[in-house]
Structure formats: structure tokens, C-alpha cells
Amino acid sequence: MDVIKVGMADLAVCKAPQRLMTTGLGSCVGICLYDPITRVGGLAHIMLPDSTQARNNQNKAKYADTAIIETLENMITLSAEKNRIVAKIAGGAQMFNFIGTSSIMRIGERNVEAVKKHLKMHKIPILAEDTGGNFGRTINFNPDNGELHIKTINQGEKIV
């Protein structure tokens, strides 16, 4: 089976039967987008919420705001219709428990908030999400039927 692997701070688009996957999402968020009619899918593995607050923002896939725009554009090139695109998201965990939670430790939460805000701005509904917790996730996304397969080490596997 043809699976495109997306790295950290990376994004990719594909057309079914191709699939997309990304491994080891911690506080990063995996944003899965697809058009159910043309079955064009996109996956972005973002690390940070906001490119406008960064000094080094050349890599669009690193930030929630720019990664969503870039993924949408690439999907449209592959014949997706923007008004049909829907989303599923996973990740945004907090891997370390500290007493007194500083902003770096809450970054997972901030990433999820930013992803939701920007998807809303683009009028993209979120059909499913598996976010938060204190564990890592590996996700496999199938734009053929929109199934998002989520694998963890201690929390089992599920499909949303």
C-alpha cells in the first residue's frame, strides 16, 4: 500500500488510494484534511501555534496558521473543492508533568486551540479529534473513507 510519511514540521497531500501517516505526535498536532468527493487528502504535522510570533518562519509546515493554508492550496491543486473539505485532528499532548505549568509545557493545548481557530476561519468543520493527554500518538489517515487510525504505546489503538 502506498503510504506517504510526513515528518515533524512537514506536510503532504495525496489522492486515494494513497494514504498519509505521521509518527510520534506529542504536543505537535496532526491536521488531516480531505475532500470526500474527489478523495483528496492532506496531512500537516505542526509544532507551533503561530508563525507571526516567530523569528524563523520560513518553514510553513511548522506553524498551525501557515500549514493549514499551504495544505489547502496543495489539495486544491489536486482537484479538492475548498467548500467540501473537512478535518480530523490528533495530538496536542503534554508529555511532561511539572509542578507549576509554564507556557512551554502547555504548548500542546495552545497548538490545538490555534488549529481549531484557523480551521474555523477557513470554515472547515472538524469531524473528529483525539487531543490532549500525556502520551504520544502515531496516526495513519486514509482519504478514501476519511478514517483516521490512531496508535499509542499505552492507550491502545482506535479509529475516528
Place this chain on the structure above:
Amino acid sequence: MDFEQLNTMQKDALKEIGNIGAGNAATALSTMLNKKIKMSVPNIFILPFSQVLELMGGAETLVAGGYLQVDGTAPMSILFVIPEESLKLFLNILLGKKEISDFTLDEMDISALKEVTNILAGSYLTALSSLTNIEFNPSVPALAFDMVGAILGNVLQLYGEVSDHALVIESVFLEEEKEVKGHFFLLPEPGSLEIMLRELGVVF
């Protein structure tokens, strides 16, 4: 400033800190365990994030990660990573444990690993402090046992705002014929690397 832009002299200065830190750490561990623990001269890598994960055997590799934050004039994060396989041997050396059951660490293991993170970080920071005259205040360590991609991703995020590279000190612990490899990450916050190098007298 990014690690990638360092010249040979600056890299050598950081390696020297690694060497002194390893020496201090070996002494501290030997005292704590009342066993002769040696540490080999560490390898130092400056790598882009994607290659850091490859060095660990891929993003899904199960590892224990001890993390602490350092405050002061040159704030930074420190992360100590041991892969599952080495972890079993490491806990054997630390606690005389024969075997750990799959995917879980008990309270004792967690506390031992936090203490090792503390000792290692303390040793490197002492080395760094005596060479730079900068004071470092490390936090209490936190521990996670999960996919390395998830753990590293979490730590690299703060740091990812300015850089796409990390400084990795590969440390090898030796007790008699047993050899355990762990990776120690020094992640200075924006501006901290410049402050340290200036104090080290390696001007750029």
C-alpha cells in the same frame, strides 16, 4: 544564532564542556551507586531535528526521557534520553533489577531515572558554570516514557522557534563489561548560546 553556524573552535569549546561534564557525572554516579561507573568521551552531534530522530531509531522508538529547565542568565532545556533496550540494562546497573516488564516503569525506576537526569544535568552545568562563571538554576526533573518523537517534539518546540538544529551529547556509561548508551540534549534558549560562548572567550 543557530548551532549550525558555529565554527570549529566554538564546537570544540562545547565538546570540552561535554568531556568535563562526563567526568563529573561518572564520579557522581559512582558515588551514588557505590560502583565503578565510567563514562566514555562523549560524541557531540549538531543535527537537524529530523536526523535527531533517526539517531534515536525513528520517531516511534520507545524511550525514557528525563527533562529539566534551567533558569538564569543563559536559560536552557536539558533532556536525557535512553532507549528501551538500554533502559533495561541501565536499570540493572542502577537498581540491580533483572528485567523490567514491558512498557511500564515503577515508582522506583522513575525516581532513579529522575535522579540520574539530575546528576547528569548537574555535572554538565557545573562544568559549564566553572568555565563561564554563569550561574545555572536547574528545575526538578520530569520523566516521560513514550515515543521518542513525541518526547523530543515537546521539548524542541520552544526551541524550534529559533532553530532547526540541536546539540546532542552521546554519552556511553560503562560498568564492568556492561555498556549503556544515552543521549543528552542541551537546548539553549534564544540568546543563551551567544552568552555562553562569549563567556567562554570564543568570540564570533
